[in-house]
Amino acid sequence: xxxxxxxxxxxxxGDVVAWADHAEVMRRFGLDCPSAEExxxxxxxxxxxxxRNRQTISxxxxxxxxxxxxxxxxxxxxxxxxxxxxxxxxxxxxxxxDPDAFEEHNLNRQLLSxxxxxxxxxxxxxxxxxxxxxxxxxxxxxxxxxSPETAADSFGGVDVVVDAADSVPIRLQLADACxxxxxxxxxxxxxxxxxxxxxxxxxxxxxxxxxGRGSEPKGVEVVLGNxxxxxxxxxxxxxxxxxxxxxxxxxxxxxxxxxxxxxxMEVDHIxx
Amino acid sequence: xxxxxxxxxxxxxxxFRVETRECPAGATAAxxxxxxxxxxxxxxMVLVNDRQAELEQQLxxxxxxxxxxxxxxx
Numbered sequence: 001x002x003x004x005x006x007x008x009x010x011x012x013x014g015d016v017v018a019w020a021d022h023a024e025v026m027r028r029f030g031l032d033c034p035s036a037e038e039x040x041x042x043x044x045x046x047x048x049x050x051x052r053n054r055q056t057i058s059x060x061x062x063x064x065x066x067x068x069x070x071x072x073x074x075x076x077x078x079x080x081x082x083x084x085x086x087x088x089x090x091x092x093x094x095x096x097x098d099p100d101a102f103e104e105h106n107l108n109r110q111l112l113s114x115x116x117x118x119x120x121x122x123x124x125x126x127x128x129x130x131x132x133x134x135x136x137x138x139x140x141x142x143x144x145x146x147s148p149e150t151a152a153d154s155f156g157g158v159d160v161v162v163d164a165a166d167s168v169p170i171r172l173q174l175a176d177a178c179x180x181x182x183x184x185x186x187x188x189x190x191x192x193x194x195x196x197x198x199x200x201x202x203x204x205x206x207x208x209x210x211x212g213r214g215s216e217p218k219g220v221e222v223v224l225g226n227x228x229x230x231x232x233x234x235x236x237x238x239x240x241x242x243x244x245x246x247x248x249x250x251x252x253x254x255x256x257x258x259x260x261x262x263x264x265m266e267v268d269h270i271x272x
Numbered sequence: 273x274x275x276x277x278x279x280x281x282x283x284x285x286x287x288f289r290v291e292t293r294e295c296p297a298g299a300t301a302a303x304x305x306x307x308x309x310x311x312x313x314x315x316x317m318v319l320v321n322d323r324q325a326e327l328e329q330q331l332x333x334x335x336x337x338x339x340x341x342x343x344x345x346x
Contacts, residue, residue, distance in 0.1 A: 078346045166346035190345045194281045209324040210317045211342065219316065220282050221345030231346075257317075259280055259340065268280065270338075272324060 001043065004029060008045045015059065018048045022136075034066075034092065037136035041066055047136070050090055061247050062090055066136070068246045069157050071095035073146045073174060074164030075122035077226055078188050080111030081235030082162050082242075083139075087130040089243060093138045096126035097154055099145040109228040146170060151177035160242050163187040164235070168211050168218065175200055175207040186241045188234040192224025193263035195234035198253045199241050206255065209272070230262060273297050273333040275304070280340045283310060301337055302327040308339075316342040 004025065011021040017040050025036045040047055041063035046054060050062050057065070070091050072079050075098035083096060100122050106113040112125040123141035130139045142154055146165070151174075155161060161178050163185060165171050171187065178185040178200065185200040187207060200206045237258060244250040259268040276292050287308060295304055301318050305311075305327065318325045319338040331337060 074346050076346060164346050166344065168342065168344045171344070188346070189343045191341075191343045192282075194343055196343050205324075210340070211344075212316055212318065212327070216313050216342060217344070219342030219344035220314070221343065224282070226345050261281060270319070270322070272319075272322065 001039075004039055005043050008040065008043055012045055013048075015045050016048050016051055017045045022047055033135040034138050037066055038063075038092070049134070053090070057243075057247070065090045065243070065246055066092040068159045069093040069095065070160045070162060070242055070246075071097060071155055071158045072126075072162045072164050073097045073170075074166060075112060075126045076100070076106065076164065076166065077109045077190065077231035078235045078238065079122075079126070079162075079164035080113070081232050082164055082188075082238055083126050083130065084111055084133070085236060085239040086162075086242060087134045087137050087139075089239065090134070091137065091242075091246075093140070093157075094126070094130065095140045095142060095154060095158060096123045097142040097144075097146055098122040098126075099143055109226055109231050111232075146174060146177075148173050148177055151181065155181055155183055158183055160245050161185045162238055162242060163189075164238075166218075166221075168216060172207055172211060179203055184245050186238045186245070188238045189219070190226055190230045190234050191219055191221035192226065193230065193261060194220070194224075195230050195237075195260040195262075196257055197234055197237040197241070197260070198257045199245065201254055204255065206257070206272075210257065233260060233262065273299070273331075275299075275331050275334070276336040277304060277308070278336060278338040279308075280338065281343070282341045283308075283339055295331070299331050300327065301325060301329050301331065301339075304331070304337055305339060310339060314341055316340045 046059045102113045102117045127139040127141045179202045182202045188197045255272045257270045317340040
């Protein structure tokens with residue numbers, strides 16, 4: 001560590017370490033990129049990629065994000081944006097869960113999709129995208145659908161779970177699993193111009209409130225579809241909730257729901 | 273009796289956002305929804321006076337009933 005600190009002190013711009021010097025740390029100390037990022041942050045230096053975070057997130061808290069693990073259930077409309085934003089934020093480990101492959105109708109909104117990606121695994125696409133934009137992040141792709149039976153394995157060591165699913169029954173099972181495993185869950189859902197988001201802490205009944213008897217597997221999205229901007233908006237709210245949970249800052253949407261209407265530009269903040 | 277009904281998202285289309293309505297004494301949330309031609313299966317969250325409620329809940333004079341559609345996409 002002393003040799004590392006000496007190198008960083010010599011090369012850093014103040015306490016900010018450029019990407020080229022991050023690479024030098026990897027080379028000189030035989031570290032992979034995530035380990036080098038851990039070492040740089042632990043030494044009190046900030047990788048330059050996070051310079052624009054620092055007015056909001058200190059170096060110490062950036063290290064906390066790097067040491068956090070977030071599971072994203074679904075790598076489609078919501079999931080693609082959530083994964084992108086959490087990777088750029090600097091969450092150190094992501095579990096990207098999705099059994100599906102891209103289809104042509106995903107192209108209107110799914111950030112990880114492209115014509116070249118049709119037929120390819122969504123979870124693996126998430127791993128490739130994160131490796132491309134922030135190789136300091138480790139992604140575990142899980143190409144098996146979430147189920148109560150797989151929850152303990154998928155969510156081992158996870159600090160927060162993000163709901164980016166597209167089914168009501170799956171969401172209710174996800175809420176139950178997170179409650180049993182005592183992991184916070186950030187819920188989001190979309191339909192046409194509309195969306196909703198909230199945070200569910202273990203023991204909260206919020207999703208039972210939202211989905212009533214859960215008798216229907218789908219909602220109004222069956223009729224309305226999903227344009228590109230709605231998942232981006234709701235996913236961004238979800239990413240912000242994740243950040244606040246991990247940093248223990250700000251006000252969470254707990255026992256509350258944000259109901260978003262992009263057609264009329266209205267947001268209803270429902271408090272229970 | 274008089275109650276206030278708040279509708280959200282797609283339920284507003286062709287109906288209203290907030291309305292004070294007359295309904296029979298002992299009316300339930302389900303009954304009000306039926307009168308508004310809102311299908312049970314389409315209803316996600318039901319609030320009465322900002323508290324989670326079941327569709328079968330009987331309403332009292334002055335209650336505020338809020339109905340939300342199921343939003344399930346991702």
